[in-house]
Amino acid sequence: MDSFSQLIKSMFDGIAGRYDFMNRFLTGGLDIYWRKVFVKETLAAFIKLSYAKTNNSGFNIADIASGTGDIAIEIYNRLKTDKIVRSFFTDKPIHICCSDFSMPMLKIAREKVRKLSGGRGDNNIKFSFVICDAHNSCFKDSSFDIVFIAFGLRNFSNIKKFISTELKRIVNKTLSLSSILEFNNIFKIKSFKFFQIYYNYFITACASIFSTDTGAYKYLVDSIKNLPRDRDILKLFTDEGFKIFNYRKIFPYLVSRYIAIINNS
Numbered sequence: 115m116d117s118f119s120q121l122i123k124s125m126f127d128g129i130a131g132r133y134d135f136m137n138r139f140l141t142g143g144l145d146i147y148w149r150k151v152f153v154k155e156t157l158a159a160f161i162k163l164s165y166a167k168t169n170n171s172g173f174n175i176a177d178i179a180s181g182t183g184d185i186a187i188e189i190y191n192r193l194k195t196d197k198i199v200r201s202f203f204t205d206k207p208i209h210i211c212c213s214d215f216s217m218p219m220l221k222i223a224r225e226k227v228r229k230l231s232g233g234r235g236d237n238n239i240k241f242s243f244v245i246c247d248a249h250n251s252c253f254k255d256s257s258f259d260i261v262f263i264a265f266g267l268r269n270f271s272n273i274k275k276f277i278s279t280e281l282k283r284i285v286n287k288t289l290s291l292s293s294i295l296e297f298n299n300i301f302k303i304k305s306f307k308f309f310q311i312y313y314n315y316f317i318t319a320c321a322s323i324f325s326t327d328t329g330a331y332k333y334l335v336d337s338i339k340n341l342p343r344d345r346d347i348l349k350l351f352t353d354e355g356f357k358i359f360n361y362r363k364i365f366p367y368l369v370s371r372y373i374a375i376i377n378n379s
């Protein structure tokens with residue numbers, strides 16, 4: 115692992131215990147809404163793309179940079195409660211793989227997943243937890259039908275390399291979907307002055323009160339400032355042969371959702 119990733123890993127190791135609380139607090143709960151929309155629209159896109167095809171062997175879904183597992187849990191909840199999603203995936207074995215390089219974050223994810231369905235588990239939906247660096251994972255080629263990455267990309271030391279080597283390698287070459295949720299670099303948009311002030315002052319002020327690691331939240335703001343513009347992120351995918359199925363900003367335009375596909379079916 116390179117030194118930047120090493121630094122990021124120890125930062126997330128350190129804030130794992132307060133990660134969920136800080137997310138809810140700093141976004142006023144909006145992060146829950148963003149993940150819901152993200153998962154809902156991604157599964158809907160997958161169903162739309164593969165409706166006519168049958169896949170008897172089931173589906174493999176990855177939640178890369180899974181953190182405390184909120185995306186994996188949202189996928190589970192949607193598989194259970196959304197009629198259309200349920201009828202598409204019915205009776206097919208589904209494997210949801212949560213992967214992250216921070217063991218403390220992933221431990222919390224595993225605890226949260228254990229409590230799903232009152233701890234009874236589910237016959238069709240299985241979870242696994244894999245500790246690894248996204249740049250150099252242990253997954254086999256063509257392992258996943260859908261890859262979710264929420265708020266992970268900006269932490270990768272080399273986004274371009276991740277897409278061109280790892281992501282491209284681990285997704286199904288016949289039909290797969292890679293869905294990314296990431297902050298929008300509002301520091302490059304003049305009309306977002308209010309949110310620039312919010313990020314620059316409020317987040318770090320709150321972190322100094324509620325978190326033991328103010329540096330981690332200063333990093334959060336810096337990592338947003340360093341993000342490429344949306345169109346440049348889209349280009350990273352298209353340069354590698356992915357097609358953009360759909361892209362949009364989610365209210366209040368602080369985050370963007372990208373769905374890139376490989377479709378050779």
Ligand SMILES: C[S@@+](CC[C@H](N)C(=O)[O-])C[C@H]1O[C@@H](n2cnc3c(N)ncnc32)[C@H](O)[C@@H]1O
Pocket residue numbers: 119122123126178179180181182183184185213214215216219246247248249263264265266269270271
């Ligand atoms: C901001 S959190 C997002 C967690 C979760 N996806 C969510 O929606 O809350 C970023 C996560 O990415 C993980 N991460 C960052 N860089 C990584 C890398 N190179 N390989 C694996 N995990 C990484 C961190 O450990 C952290 O758990």
